[in-house]
Amino acid sequence: MTTRVTRYGAHALAAAFVAASACGGSGHAAADGFPADTLWMSAAVPVEHVEGARLFDEHCGACHGRAASGTDRGPPLVHAFYAPGHHADAAFHLAVARGVRAHHWRFGDMAPIPGLPGSDVERIVGYVRWLQREAGIR
Numbered sequence: 369m370t371t372r373v374t375r376y377g378a379h380a381l382a383a384a385f386v387a388a389s390a391c392g393g394s395g396h397a398a399a400d401g402f403p404a405d406t407l408w409m410s411a412a413v414p415v416e417h418v419e420g421a422r423l424f425d426e427h428c429g430a431c432h433g434r435a436a437s438g439t440d441r442g443p444p445l446v447h448a449f450y451a452p453g454h455h456a457d458a459a460f461h462l463a464v465a466r467g468v469r470a471h472h473w474r475f476g477d478m479a480p481i482p483g484l485p486g487s488d489v490e491r492i493v494g495y496v497r498w499l500q501r502e503a504g505i506r
């Protein structure tokens with residue numbers, strides 16, 4: 369566990385890094401179809417969760433939405449249902465490995481996500497837990 373001070377230190381670094389790469393790319397990010405608000409979101413992600421955020425966007429974001437806020441294909445994971453006391457980290461690993469039978473919502477089942485190593489799922493969980501804490505879900 370990092371201390372609060374370190375976390376905010378890393379936060380500032382991540383913001384500086386993202387700002388630098390966003391400006392250096394001569395509009396590259398926008399040309400790739402990345403909306404500006406995604407860039408703003410990634411600028412706020414602490415450096416230790418940047419990789420988790422990238423993995424989340426790639427593998428989970430199509431259904432669970434930007435910053436895990438949900439879409440019409442899947443629920444928000446920044447939600448009291450998925451607080452650590454209700455769905456422990458193991459539930460995330462199980463969801464990825466075996467899929468999820470619809471039970472809380474009406475989006476239908478979640479199919480397994482094959483080929484994602486446990487270490488990547490851990491990074492994704494770290495990012496989602498951080499989003500939850502930011503939203504006051506503990």
Ligand code: HEC
Nearest residue numbers: 427428431442459460463468470471472473475476477478
């Ligand atoms: C194709 C759409 C889709 C994708 C992609 C997807 N999910 Fe889901 N996920 C769902 C739906 C739909 C549910 C809700 C099931 C229900 O009704 O409870 C769900 C539920 C979950 C749950 C709750 C599990 C439980 O025990 O209730 C977790 C955790 C989860 N997803 C994590 C992930 C992670 C992590 C990824 C990316 C690696 C991901 N999902 C990718 C659609 C998706």
